[in-house]
Amino acid sequence: MVRGRDDMPVSVYIPTPFRRLTGNQTYVKAEGRTVGEVLDSLGSAYPALRHMIYNEADEIPGHVNIYVNNHEIQSLQGKDTPVNDGDEMAVIPAIAGGAVVLTPDQVNRYSRHIIMPQVGPSGQRKLMETRVLIVGAGGLGGPAALYLALAGIGTIGIVDFDVVDLSNLQRQVLHQNDDVGKAKTQSAKETLLAYNPDVNVVIHNTPITSDNAMEIIPQYDMVVNGADNFTTRYLVNDASYFAGKTLVDGSILLFDGQATVFVPGSGCYRCLFPAPPPPGMVPNCAEAGVLGALTGVMGSIQAIEVIKQVLGIGESLVSRLLLFDALSMDFRVVKLRRDPKCPLCGDDATITELIDYEGFCGAPFPGPDGH
């Protein structure tokens, strides 16, 4: 910015969360006749800082306060507040308050979320207080868990019994070549912590069954379903309903994906598909194949739905089923209704506790106890 005749040099205090954006300077010089002009001058000199002090609408986001000589500018004349030679300004993001206090590193790590008004520091704290269970550390559970960990979800539980196989590596992003033979839960935990050591990763190295589902699921706020068989899908649906937990469902085969969100009382997997196909009638991914990158799309959609639910923003996939066809690149949404005749969540429900899912599906739970 060219210094104008009336521009005043002002000293601006930069707090630690933003200091990396100003070359680690605690005070920087900027010029202008008003707060707005000083901030513009600051933004030109430090473009990364500009992203922190202005949102998409070019306004100062609600979680950032600007001070002139220790007076917050809202109590003065906002961006039009005049500044004079020798004034000191400060750009302070809200970081304290609530049960969880964001550290400067966390403000920095999550800054691209925090600067969005739909998230902000309070939304970030909500994410950090949320516990999500991921069923299956595979194609869908992997990218879902990964993006939830990056977003700072406080506790991520992973239930899986399997070990990493070479054939998993075409799509399962939590596992790498050296992990072949390792328990998927352990491999997943190591990967998630390497990405974000803030996250508390809890592993349940077991198949999820009628015996343990009601012990595991109630420990969490929400469930992400990345199961690879109908037996587990019906079990997780019923157990999530009984535990009163939101279930973010996703499934994939070949080039097709389906995703939806079940909130108890707004329909469930049994309302969508009242009964599983006879064994062998609909193949699984091992039998028919699946496009690796498709798992990334659908798992990411599940992570998005979790984050939206936690933040209470947007329109969720509750009562809607998203269909993705990767070959035609066609996204469609169809309606999903609670079925009044549903045996689980209908008006005259007959299922009041977990049932014999192996008998219902005609197929065993996969895993050590299911073979």
Next chain:
Amino acid sequence: MTVEVKVTATLQKLVGGARIVQGEGGTVREVLDDLESRHPGIKDMVMVDGQIHRFVNIYLNDEDVRFLAQLDTRISEGDVLSILPALAGGA
């Protein structure tokens, strides 16, 4: 009446790999009968004992026909039918 029928995933191999086929009929049932005449085997994948399989959904535009008139749901010009089996894959 000719309608577009979108076919998902494993059902596609029954219609020669197509994802969209044309069907003739005034109701869902008539369209399925028409598809069966040209793609034998598709009705067995979609129906059993004269009813739609409980693991298969048929949508008229964005509405599940189970909540309309099931197989007797009437079809209008320009409607799109989608046949969607449950998928279990996640790994």
